[in-house]
Each structure stands twice: as C-alpha cells, then as structure tokens.
Amino acid sequence: MSEGVEWALHSCLNLSWLPIGQAVPAAKLAEFYSLPAAYLNKQLQALARAGIVSSTSGPRGGFQLARSPERITLLDVVVAIEGAEEAFRCDQLLKRGPGADPAADYRESCLVSQAMRRADLAWRGELAGQTLADLKARVERHYPATPGNTVNRFAALRA
C-alpha cells in the first residue's frame, strides 16, 4: 500500500476539523506535514474523483470534504487511493493444471482463491466499519487539543 493512503487519511481528518465551507489549497495541505505538493495533489484528485473531497478554484479555493465524516468510511479513502483490487489477485492457476475446465472461472470456484478472498473481506469489513467521524471522535477523546491546533496551523501557513 502506498504512503498516499496515510497522507489521504490524515488530510481528510485535518479537513474534518475546519468549519464547513472552508477550503484549503493543496499547497497548504502538503505544507501541514511538509509533503511534496505535486504528489499530495494527485491523492487529492483521486479523493475528488471518489466524491470524498471537492475542490473549488479562485482566491479562497481549495479542497474540502464533499460529504459529512459520518458518510466517509476508511475503506472509501483506501479504495480511492489504491483502487478496489484485492491484495491477492487470483491468476487462476488451476486453468494451467491437469483436467482444467477451460470454461470455469476459478476466481469463483477455486478454494484457495475463496480462502484468500475471505481474508480480504475481513480486511475490507474492518475498514468499512470505521468512518472518518469515528476516527475524528477517537482523536478528539485522546488528543483534545488536536482540532484547535489543526485550525491554528492552517491559519498560520502561508502556502
């Protein structure tokens, strides 16, 4: 998994602490963690394509969450950045084995494939069961100063 997932999750979380309607330029989001702006911008574009953030142009333009944190799961963010493909990609090895059925879709019928898919589903289920709002609430409980610090930091950045 690329570092883009970590960047995207933290950026979404930071955006969740800003007043609704306040957009942040990509350069500021990058500056927050001293990230390379061009590369973070790619992740932000991917989040925008997935409908997780929206962007506006103009002097007060930038990125903001496109929907409420209750309606963004961690899986949404991961899939936006990494794609929906499973970690285990079944190449249908059984097609190359003895007595293979050329018409079979071994991604469905192969029990190795099914076992690996079950693990993938457990992973997805865990990420789909946590929203950005859950994460936000957890951070606020453990680190109460974070929301205020985040807002202040964005205000202080000149990027």
Next chain:
Amino acid sequence: MSEGVEWALHSCLNLSWLPIGQAVPAAKLAEFYSLPAAYLNKQLQALARAGIVSSTSGPRGGFQLARSPERITLLDVVVAIEGAEEAFRCDQLLKRGPGADPAADYRESCLVSQAMRRADLAWRGELAGQTLADLKARVERHYPATPGNTVNRFAALRA
C-alpha cells in the same frame, strides 16, 4: 501481493496429497502448472526457510511438507512468501506535523495507524484461522477426484 503466494498455496496443497516421505523435485512442482521453474524454486526456498517444506537432495530428492497440514496456517504460507510486514506501513506522518513529539512512536499512538492495524489484524486473523488441513478437507469435499488426480499427475510428469 505477488503471484508467488498463489503458487505456494497450491504447491503446498498438492504436496499434502502425497504419501508422507515422498519428495517432489522443484521442476515437477513447476511443471504441474507450467510455471517458470527458477521462480517457483525461489518460493519453495522461502517456504523451506520458514519450516513449511523441507528439501532433500539425491535422485529421489525434492520438496515435501515439513510438518503436518494441521500445523500450517495460510498465514504461515503468506508470511513465508511476502514477509511479515503490514500492508499499511505507517511512516509516522505526525512526526512532521505541528507540535510533534520527537520521542513519540506514532506507529503506536497515532489513531490512523491503529485503525489501519486493526484491519490488518482482521486479515491476519482470518488467514491464521485456516490451516492447510482445513483447505485440503474443503477441496476433498467439493472435488473428491482432486487428491487422486494430483498423485497421478505427479507420477506422470517426467521433469
């Protein structure tokens, strides 16, 4: 995840159907699915280093399971091939943020990191909860001809 995981799982399964003590040369294991022998050999060496298969040399040498299928989990095989690293590698982004504690290990304290780790644990738990014996039994239930076909195929291969 590399195709090596798929190859390794199917190869271990095939080995599980052979009489105990019967070793199969890497070339035959590769020939079974028309795989590139040198590359499969790399996966077999990784399985051997993890104590999942053992190899013997000589005219009747080759690979066999090093322990009973009840004592080999799918996670053992995946980790042998892919390593134990988590899919999400926390780069401790918070170290680069405002008010970072240089002494903190954010891989532990960061709640984004924890959320991603929870998903990884769900994935690992699912794979650790399935043994090669479970998989073997499931295949035998669904495809009763497979064990016999596998033994015959190995006997017929000249590699």
